[in-house]
Amino acid sequence: GENVEQHPSTLSVQEGDSAVIKCTYSDSASNYFPWYKQELGKRPQLIIDIRSNVGEKKDQRIAVTLNKTAKHFSLHITETQPEDSAVYFCAASRWGYSTLTFGKGTMLLVSP
Amino acid sequence: DAGVTQSPTHLIKTRGQQVTLRCSPKSGHDTVSWYQQALGQGPQFIFQYYEEEERQRGNFPDRFSGHQFPNYSSELNVNALLLGDSALYLCASSLDRERRSNEKLFFGSGTQLSVL
Numbered sequence: 001g002e003n004v005e006q007h008p009s010t011l012s013v014q015e016g017d018s019a020v021i022k023c024t025y026s027d028s029a030s031n032y033f034p035w036y037k038q039e040l041g042k043r044p045q046l047i048i049d050i051r052s053n054v055g056e057k058k059d060q061r062i063a064v065t066l067n068k069t070a071k072h073f074s075l076h077i078t079e080t081q082p083e084d085s086a087v088y089f090c091a092a093s094r095w096g097y098s099t100l101t102f103g104k105g106t107m108l109l110v111s112p
Numbered sequence: 113d114a115g116v117t118q119s120p121t122h123l124i125k126t127r128g129q130q131v132t133l134r135c136s137p138k139s140g141h142d143t144v145s146w147y148q149q150a151l152g153q154g155p156q157f158i159f160q161y162y163e164e165e166e167r168q169r170g171n172f173p174d175r176f177s178g179h180q181f182p183n184y185s186s187e188l189n190v191n192a193l194l195l196g197d198s199a200l201y202l203c204a205s206s207l208d209r210e211r212r213s214n215e216k217l218f219f220g221s222g223t224q225l226s227v228l
Contacts, residue, residue, distance in 0.1 A: 001171070006154075034217070043116075043202070043219040044155065089154050099145065099168050100217065102154030 002027040004092050006103025013080050014111055021075045021106045023090035030092040033066060033073045034100065039086045047088075048075070080110045114139060116205050116220035124226045125193050133188040133223045137205030143167075144186040145217070146178060149200040161186050162208060190225075198227045 003026040013019050025033075034049035050057045050064045050073065057064050063076040073092075077084055087107050091100040117136045125131050137144050143162045147155035157170035161180035180186045184205075190197055200222040 004154075036219075043221045045219070046216050049216070091154075099157055099160060099170075100155075101157070104154050105152075 002030060002092055002094065002101040004090060004101050004103040006090050006106055008106060009104065010107045010109070012109045012111065015080060015082060017080055017110075019077045019080050019084070019108055019110075021088055021090070021108070023073050023075075023092075023103050025071050025073070025092040025101075027092070027094055028068075028071065029094040032093045033064070034091050034093075035064060035075050036089045036091065036102075037086045038089065038105075044089060077108075080108075082110050082112050084108060085110045116203055116218050118201075118203050118220040118223050120223060121221070122224045122226075124228060126228050127193055127195060129193050129227075130189065130191045131193060131225060133190075133201050133203075133225070135186045135188070135203030135205075135220060137184050137186070137203075138218050141205035141207050141218070142184050143206045143208050144180055144184065145204045145206070146186070146188050147202040147204065147219075148172075149202055149222070151199070155202055158188070193227045195227050198225060200224050 006023045031052040036044035037047045038044040048062050048064050061078045066073040087105045089105045090103045093100045116138050119134045145160040146158040149155040158172050159169040160167045164180045175191045177189045202222045203220045204217045206217050
């Protein structure tokens with residue numbers, strides 16, 4: 001089955017800096033790669049996603065890049081703010097949007 | 113428009129007991145998936161229900177079973193609870209991918225199960 005590795009496990013940045021979280025996947029047939037943000041005690045919320053026919057996608061301060069050949073995808077957050085502090089999960093799927101394999105998460109801490 | 117709702121929010125059980133968790137999908141959604149999230153880990157797929165049938169299943173033992181009702185709501189049942197079953201159980205809903213390929217997966221806030 002699919003295996004998703006996520007790095008780093010924790011990431012501390014100063015407000016205004018950029019943050020990058022990287023994931024690798026094992027199943028070359030995976031075709032959908034979402035990113036979820038989970039604040040303490042709250043539900044995971046989808047923040048951005050990308051399909052395998054696209055190399056990059058941006059939404060304001062958030063961008064995701066995908067390298068199908070290397071089976072890597074990354075989340076980029078620019079101009080970080082304290083409210084960006086949360087755990088971020090990457091995921092991959094080959095069967096559609098609901099059967100996701102998640103990484104172990106990255107705790108992002110943004111200091112004022 | 114209500115999102116995905118789960119009940120109860122917290123539950124304490126002892127080893128060997130049985131538990132039932134409930135989920136109502138987001139309005140308009142017809143597919144329900146269940147995930148287990150252990151402390152400090154990412155969610156792990158348990159199974160998915162569509163048209164009242166289990167459509168896909170992850171690597172979980174038969175102690176984990178489920179049901180979907182005609183109104184699309186769902187239950188997760190766990191028998192013979194083990195200490196290792198302590199986790200946050202997340203329900204997520206979506207619209208069947210064959211009909212609306214741009215629909216996303218929406219999560220509920222989860223049920224925190226503690227097995228003592």
